[in-house]
Amino acid sequence: MNNIPPFDLTRQYELIGAEIGAAVLGVLASGRYIGGSPVQNFEQQFASYIGVSECVSCNSGTDALYMALRALNIGAGDEVITTPFTFIATAEVISHIGATPVFVDIDRDTFNLDLAQLESAITPQTRAIIPVHLFGQPVDMTRLMTIARAHNLIVIEDCAQATGAEWAEQKVGSIGQIGCFSFFPTKNLGACGDGGALTTNDPTIAAQVRTLREHGMRARYIHEETGINSRLDAIQATILQIKLRHLDTWNAQRRAIADRYRQLLTSLPGVISPKELSGSYSVWNQYTTRIPSSTNSGTSASFSAPSLEILGNNHHNYRDWVRSQLQARGVSSMVYYPLPLHLQPVYQGLGYRRGQFPIAEQVCQEVLSLPMFPELLPEQQEQIVHHLKDCLVQEVVASREG
Numbered sequence: 001m002n003n004i005p006p007f008d009l010t011r012q013y014e015l016i017g018a019e020i021g022a023a024v025l026g027v028l029a030s031g032r033y034i035g036g037s038p039v040q041n042f043e044q045q046f047a048s049y050i051g052v053s054e055c056v057s058c059n060s061g062t063d064a065l066y067m068a069l070r071a072l073n074i075g076a077g078d079e080v081i082t083t084p085f086t087f088i089a090t091a092e093v094i095s096h097i098g099a100t101p102v103f104v105d106i107d108r109d110t111f112n113l114d115l116a117q118l119e120s121a122i123t124p125q126t127r128a129i130i131p132v133h134l135f136g137q138p139v140d141m142t143r144l145m146t147i148a149r150a151h152n153l154i155v156i157e158d159c160a161q162a163t164g165a166e167w168a169e170q171k172v173g174s175i176g177q178i179g180c181f182s183f184f185p186t187k188n189l190g191a192c193g194d195g196g197a198l199t200t201n202d203p204t205i206a207a208q209v210r211t212l213r214e215h216g217m218r219a220r221y222i223h224e225e226t227g228i229n230s231r232l233d234a235i236q237a238t239i240l241q242i243k244l245r246h247l248d249t250w251n252a253q254r255r256a257i258a259d260r261y262r263q264l265l266t267s268l269p270g271v272i273s274p275k276e277l278s279g280s281y282s283v284w285n286q287y288t289t290r291i292p293s294s295t296n297s298g299t300s301a302s303f304s305a306p307s308l309e310i311l312g313n314n315h316h317n318y319r320d321w322v323r324s325q326l327q328a329r330g331v332s333s334m335v336y337y338p339l340p341l342h343l344q345p346v347y348q349g350l351g352y353r354r355g356q357f358p359i360a361e362q363v364c365q366e367v368l369s370l371p372m373f374p375e376l377l378p379e380q381q382e383q384i385v386h387h388l389k390d391c392l393v394q395e396v397v398a399s400r401e402g
């Protein structure tokens with residue numbers, strides 16, 4: 001059998017490569033590489049796709065988050081609440097602007113912020129919440145917005161992994177005051193390089209961000225504040241316009257793949273599928289399962305994970321062991337993320353301790369993201385689950401007997 005990668009962009013390129021190639025050549029011939037109509041057109045199309053009045057494109061999802069906080073004048077002395085189970089960028093930008101990231105534990109089934117714990121983290125210093133629609137699954141935005149409104153807090157949605165996802169039939173990125181998107185190649189809408197965008201219905205915020213992304217400049221070479229250089233270039237904007245037309249189809253394919261995984265995995269009690277909330281239209285940037293190493297982890301009572309001794313000295317974590325067994329069978333899986341943010345070396349100064357966010361910490365030991373991309377074939381999914389079954393049962397049984 002051929003190896004199965006966690007992500008494969010070459011098949012998408014086979015589908016739209018010729019169209020992209022011709023469009024890129026057109027930009028090259030135009031002699032205009034920064035700004036211009038490709039960027040303006042993409043911004044308009046993306047705003048209308050998300051269902052907002054304003055889109056400001058930029059160089060990355062990280063820059064979109066950074067500029068969102070800057071535009072809201074959040075800074076030193078302020079607190080911003082977010083999840084400890086996300087990519088570092090979400091919290092990093094809070095630190096960059098001089099504010100303090102405040103973490104709240106997550107929900108085990110969705111991997112998203114536990115909204116039941118959110119209010120206890122709010123202080124007089126809290127200015128904003130950054131919910132992350134992790135792995136493509138939207139946060140319950142109805143509930144989150146109710147809490148935010150009650151405490152007069154701004155909501156910046158981190159939509160980097162959830163372009164096209166919906167909560168209660170509204171696209172993420174149109175529900176909070178600001179939505180931040182990444183067009184990194186492996187995201188649902190990926191460029192052929194870096195890119196990002198910010199969405200909002202607030203023209204003042206949009207104008208502010210347009211100034212920030214060009215060195216704080218409104219009138220030419222008159223700089224009103226300390227800005228940055230963060231632009232989407234014309235080639236990426238052209239590519240994104242083409243890909244945006246396919247996004248709904250690709251997301252529907254991801255949903256079909258997620259359904260098939262869920263069905264195939266019901267026969268493996270040692271592997272827990274992610275849950276989709278009702279009201280959620282998840283776009284499955286990742287299909288992230290949990291491989292628990294103890295029975296008190298929300299799995300069925302009939303399942304008993306192996307004791308770690310039988311895995312040998314080099315494996316302290318059952319999930320890591322399963323992952324290496326899968327790799328040996330040609331299936332590449334990923335661990336997003338092995339360490340929660342409150343335990344990262346960079347955040348030691350914040351004073352968090354191990355045990356403080358038990359769900360996030362546990363989930364980091366258990367998560368395993370299976371291959372997920374729109375072109376993944378049903379036969380490949382069957383192979384993946386077949387191999388996973390072998391890793392879970394036979395290897396363990398064999399080593400138990402031996």
Ligand SMILES: *Cc1c(COP(=O)(O)O)cnc(C)c1O
Pocket residue numbers: 059060061062063086087089090132158160161181182183184194195196
């Ligand atoms: C990818 C990602 C980002 C950052 O986006 P870049 O375009 O890589 O800067 C931010 N938050 C989350 C949750 C992400 O997955």
